[in-house]
Amino acid sequence: MNTESVLEIRDLTVAFRIKDEYYPAVDQLNLTINKNEVLAIVGESGCGKSALALSLTRLHDSKNTRIEGELLFKGQDLNTLSPGQMNKIRGSEIGMIFQDPLTALNPLMTIGKQIEENLDYHTSLSRKEKTKRVIELLENVNIVDPKRVYAQYPHELSGGMRQRIMIAIAIACRPSLIIADEPTTALDVTIQSQILDLLKQLQAENDAGIVLITHDLGVVAEMADRVVVMYAGEIVEIADVNELFNNPKHPYTRSLLASMPGANVGQESLHVIEGRVPSLQNIPRGSCRFSERIPWIPQTHHAEHPELNEVAPQHWVRCTCYQNFHFEDEVGDGKEIVLNGIAGTQ
Numbered sequence: 001m002n003t004e005s006v007l008e009i010r011d012l013t014v015a016f017r018i019k020d021e022y023y024p025a026v027d028q029l030n031l032t033i034n035k036n037e038v039l040a041i042v043g044e045s046g047c048g049k050s051a052l053a054l055s056l057t058r059l060h061d062s063k064n065t066r067i068e069g070e071l072l073f074k075g076q077d078l079n080t081l082s083p084g085q086m087n088k089i090r091g092s093e094i095g096m097i098f099q100d101p102l103t104a105l106n107p108l109m110t111i112g113k114q115i116e117e118n119l120d121y122h123t124s125l126s127r128k129e130k131t132k133r134v135i136e137l138l139e140n141v142n143i144v145d146p147k148r149v150y151a152q153y154p155h156e157l158s159g160g161m162r163q164r165i166m167i168a169i170a171i172a173c174r175p176s177l178i179i180a181d182e183p184t185t186a187l188d189v190t191i192q193s194q195i196l197d198l199l200k201q202l203q204a205e206n207d208a209g210i211v212l213i214t215h216d217l218g219v220v221a222e223m224a225d226r227v228v229v230m231y232a233g234e235i236v237e238i239a240d241v242n243e244l245f246n247n248p249k250h251p252y253t254r255s256l257l258a259s260m261p262g263a264n265v266g267q268e269s270l271h272v273i274e275g276r277v278p279s280l281q282n283i284p285r286g287s288c289r290f291s292e293r294i295p296w297i298p299q300t301h302h303a304e305h306p307e308l309n310e311v312a313p314q315h316w317v318r319c320t321c322y323q324n325f326h327f328e329d330e331v332g333d334g335k336e337i338v339l340n341g342i343a344g345t346q
C-alpha cells in the first residue's frame with residue numbers, strides 16, 4: 001500500500017437485494033483515497049454514490065445488501081471487521097458528515113453531551129478534559145458562543161449551526177478519513193460556502209482524506225483535488241479537478257459539466273442530459289452503460305466491454321466513444337449532429 005494513501009478500495013461491489021436477487025449499485029470499483037486530499041464523487045441521482053459511502057462506513061442494511069471486495073484502511077480490510085471492531089473505527093478514525101444533521105443528531109440530548117458521547121466511546125479523557133475538548137471543538141467549527149451552544153438542543157440551532165455540530169462530532173477524534181455525503185445540500189448558498197471553507201481548513205489541519213459526495217459541480221470546483229464521475233455503478237472518468245473541468249472526455253462528464261449553471265453563457269436554455277440513470281435491474285451490464293443516452297453515436301463507436309483507460313497522466317476514462325464526440329463549439333470536420341446541446345460526428 002502506498003504510504004500516502006488512506007484507503008484503498010479494491011474490486012468493490014455493493015449489491016442490493018430486490019425480489020431475492022442481488023443487483024450491484026456499485027460494480028467492481030477500484031479507487032485510492034490519499035492523505036490530505038478531497039476526492040469528490042459526482043453523478044446524477046441513482047449513480048451509486050451513497051451506496052459507495054454506506055459501504056465505506058459499513059452502515060448498510062446487512063440483510064439486504066451484499067458487499068464484496070476489499071476496503072484497505074491502515075492495512076486492515078474494513079470489509080472483514082466485526083460490527084464491534086467497525087464501531088471502534090467509525091466515529092474515531094473515520095468521520096462522517098451527512099446531508100441532514102437533524103436526523104443524525106439526537107433531539108433529546110444537548111449538543112455538548114452528544115459530542116462528549118463520541119469522546120466517551122473512543123477516548124479515555126476525564127470529565128473535565130472532555131468538556132474542555134468539546135468547547136475547543138465548538139470553537140474549531142466557528143461556533144460563536146460555545147458555552148451556550150453546549151447546553152442547547154439541536155432544534156434550537158439553525159441548519160448551518162447543526163451542520164457545524166456534525167462536523168465537530170466527525171473531527172472530534174481527529175479521523176484520517178472523512179466521508180461527507182452531500183454535506184451542504186440542505187443549506188443556503190452563503191452558509192454552504194462557509195461550511196465548505198471550514199471543512200477544507202480542518203482537513204488541511206488534520207491531514208485527513210475527504211471523500212466528498214455531491215451532485216453539485218460548483219461544490220466540486222471549490223473543494224476537490226480529484227474528481228470521480230460515476231455512472232450506473234461504475235467510474236466513467238477520474239482526473240485531477242483542473243484536468244476534469246478543462247479537458248473532460250467521457251460524454252457523461254461533458255454533459256454534466258454542460259448542465260452546470262453558468263456553463264451555457266450565451267445560450268438560451270440550460271443543457272439537459274437526455275434520459276435518466278437506469279434502475280438497478282435495467283443497467284446494461286457488459287456494454288457501455290451510457291451508450292443508450294447518446295443514441296446518435298453508433299454502437300460501433302463504443303467499446304464492447306469498456307475498461308478505464310489512462311488517456312493522460314492520472315486521467316482515466318471508460319469507453320472510447322469520446323473520440324467521436326464533441327460539443328458544438330469544438331466542431332471541426334465531419335457531419336455534425338446536435339442534440340440537446342451535445343454534438344457528435346458520424
Ligand SMILES: Nc1ncnc2c1ncn2[C@@H]1O[C@H](COP(=O)(O)OP(=O)(O)OP(=O)(O)O)[C@@H](O)[C@H]1O
Pocket residue numbers: 016017018025043044045046047048049050051052215278279280
Ligand atoms: N436499499 C436499497 N435497495 C434497493 N435498491 C437500492 C437501495 N439503495 C439504493 N438502491 C438503488 O441503488 C442505486 C444507487 O443508489 P444510490 O442511493 O447509491 O445513488 P446516489 O447516486 O447516491 O443517488 P442520490 O444522489 O439520489 O443519493 C439506485 O438505483 C437506487 O435505486
